[in-house]
Amino acid sequence: MNRASDGWIDWRELITMLIIVNVIVGTDMMPLVLFKLGKNATWTFPLIWGVLIIVPLLALHSLLKLYRNKGLIQIIYDLTGNYLGFILSGGLFLIVFNMLIRMSYNFVQETSDIFLDTTPDLELYLLLVGAAYFIAKYGFETLGRVSSLLFPYLVAVFIVFVALARVDFIYQFLYPLGGPGIEKIIKSSVVHIPLLMEFILVATFFPFVNNYKDYRRGVWGGLAVSIITISLLLMIYIVMFDYNELQVVSHPFNLLIRVTGISRFFMNFDAFFFGFWLMMVILRISFYLYLNTALFAYLLKIKEFEPLLLPFATLTILIGFIPENLIKNIRIFKQNIFWNNVWWLLLALPLLLWAIAYWKGEFKHEKG
Amino acid sequence: MRRVKLLLILLFLIILLTGCFDKSELEELAYVIVIGIDKGEVNGFEVTYQIGNPQVGSSDRVSAGKEPASEIITLTVPDLVTVRDLANISVSREVTYSHLKVIITGEELARSGEAFKLFDSVLRDEAIKHEVMLIVSKEKASEFIRGNEHELETRPHKHYDFMSRRWEETGLVPDATLLRFIPRTLDDAGLFLSTYATAKKGETIYGYEDQYLAGQVKKEGGNPIQMIGSAVLKEGRMIGTLNGEATKVVMLLRPQTVRRSMLASYADPLVKGQRIAARWMKTEPTRIKMNLSTDIPKIDVVVPIKMMILAIDSGIDYVEDLERQKILKDSIASSLERKSMEVIKKTQQEFKGDPFQWYLIARQQFWTLDEYKNYDWMKKYPRAETNVKYDIELTNFGRQFRPFNKEDIKD
Structure with a gap:
């Protein structure tokens, strides 16, 4: 019913897209927040998220299997009716829009802080979001294609990066293994589960994927690779810098690529990694821009949503410019009552939907 | 597909943007x-x-x-x-x-x-x-x-x-x-x-x-x-x-492996006043064991080093005689151990802190950070009982086994 006209994506494109979009959170400001809570055991956070998200994902997948050609928003509307459906979908839309603005502004700041000190933020914003818009404009399929074409290079670069950084590792920095204590690790990691929200929200695009089998493969595979990679990245930060410094450093990834170099000949190697990092950032912004627009369109039941991309891209830049600096940006868009409740909403939503479907007897229907 | 390729090219072009505002020749x-x-x-x-x-x-x-x-x-x-x-x-x-x-x-x-x-x-x-x-x-x-x-x-x-x-x-x-x-x-x-x-x-x-x-x-x-x-x-x-x-x-006692090759000379164990020059290499990590259960930490350190004899001033054949080899090894080990203990004593009494990065090993003994912080390695270290052993392997003797026989030259 809602099949995209220009074809579907298969599991390879889905898996690479999800990995690229998700792994980048390990390289922005997020580690700073996490290291304050998790200290030297922060690398366990992604693994805990991975375990916690299994049940909601299973519930969601069984729903998608049941409804075949419907995305997440249509399922919400079908199961909860127009009023509650509108509230839930509207909530999701706000979460994603919030995320899009905060994230894009973060990346702009990071780029200008570290590499392009005197470039005006507006220019950077226009270029990052502009490039993301151009990818999103060609649709979900293109997003997948670009990801899958870029992916092998990114893997190669990541391997080079780890190999170069390895010389300076001090593995004892990982000890004491318990970090701030298991209870605290679990408590503080659960709250940050929205960092994996792509894996739930990508269900919006279920109709764009070849078939259920490809979708399942893509999401589970992407989840596994993502959490392992983020965990590895956090571990690398720890064995390189120890947790004390990481609680102060705003962009550990950039610190790390500055330390790496090939022997004494290529000491300033960071620009090489910066290029690939920037491409990943653009893909992430592009994914979120597309997701955000799609959620908005499905929410209001607008059929053609691609013309809405440009207004949303512009809106992102306009709102993104309101906060004066990064800390204010985080205070406004992250540390508010709304965002503080996102983590359980994301975990509970699939379970809620599944429970409603079960109660309504939809699953029996399928068997019969 | 063409569109995708075009997009990829555009993506790569973004790198060139670094040349706009922040360009510096x-x-x-x-x-x-x-x-x-x-x-x-x-x-x-x-x-x-x-x-x-x-x-x-x-x-x-x-x-x-x-x-x-x-x-x-x-x-x-x-x-x-x-x-x-x-x-x-x-x-x-x-x-x-x-x-x-x-x-x-x-x-x-x-x-x-x-x-x-x-x-x-x-x-x-x-x-x-x-x-x-x-x-x-x-x-x-x-x-x-x-x-x-x-x-x-x-x-x-x-x-x-x-x-x-x-x-x-x-x-x-x-x-x-x-x-x-x-x-x-x-x-x-x-x-x-x-x-x-x-x-x-x-x-x-x-x-x-x-x-x-x-x-x-x-x-x-x-x-x-x-x-x-x-x-x-x-x-x-x-x-x-x-x-x-x-x-x-200090470098030798640190836990990480360091592939160093250092030249050093040691007192000849059999002839007073003569020196033996050697090159050592440390290819394995230092083995450190700790017991932190009591208030006074107990630290056992074993340093494996490989040694190569470069010069024997006294002309005594330490190479072909296995017994003398052992005497030489023991004498070098004990002189290194003595020096190490002196340095440890100095750090414990004068500096009241540990430059050997042993705190990294101490970290491994605890389960949570709080326990480790409460233990306070900086305060505990000065009272630690340490025991240093050198595990020396004489692996090489250079291009010559036996030293020149001085008696032969005299005649």
């Missing part, structure tokens, strides 16, 4: 290679720059004429960052730290402990890499930089590059970089050793090859600087020095 940049920091006369800091001249030593040398390889200026400023603009009162190019190699702190400033605050700005300024070497100079840093006449490597970055590579091997100075300094100081569990150097001749003493501190070596000609031994920093403040020999021992 290589020619227009002044590359600071060395920064020296001293206490200012009234307030603030005296910052000394040694700016490299990229044209010297390149194929473009002809057009550079008789330009010097570097330029040295000293300014009084409140921090390390604003000085970049102030430097432009006399330097015509934009000052950049992207090729910074060394930060030199004068001993006076290092002892006052104020230098650590300066590193805050170092962290903030992203251009400074964590691999920057840290050196403490006996005199003022500005005097040291001016006194350093590296004539064979005219370009300063090469001079420090080569020197640091040799240090990794010789162990006469610690490998002190920002990358290690910041975590160790923040963790507040161990002492940090920074390279100790001077460009002034001090009172010369006579010792064996490594028992010197910078300035004490009798040396004629060449570059006047001497870098040997280490400055001991506790909580960011310099509290003392260790000579070359002690620094070597």
